[in-house]
Amino acid sequence: MPWRQCEDTAMSDTFEQTCDYCGAKFRVEVPRLEGHEEQEEYNCPSCNKQFKTRAAYTPTVTLISARTDGRNDQYNNG
Numbered sequence: 001m002p003w004r005q006c007e008d009t010a011m012s013d014t015f016e017q018t019c020d021y022c023g024a025k026f027r028v029e030v031p032r033l034e035g036h037e038e039q040e041e042y043n044c045p046s047c048n049k050q051f052k053t054r055a056a057y058t059p060t061v062t063l064i065s066a067r068t069d070g071r072n073d074q075y076n077n078g
């Protein structure tokens, strides 16, 4: 399922993403609230690389598959 809707009035978009730094695959659940969306940050669960998206709150990240780069360093978000 590429997206789902919550039971209450709040909505969320869910998408899967592959980290372009370490290759880990994870699911990002983005809370939506019309008129209250700002730039929110979320991090790759494996290397901690930071990504941004528009959301009402900080997105929830769930790891799906492990990183594929064979390393275990952390991304330097600078």
Ligand SMILES: [Zn+2]
Pocket: 019, 020, 021, 022, 023, 024, 044, 045, 046, 047, 048, 049, 067
């Ligand atoms: Zn990563």
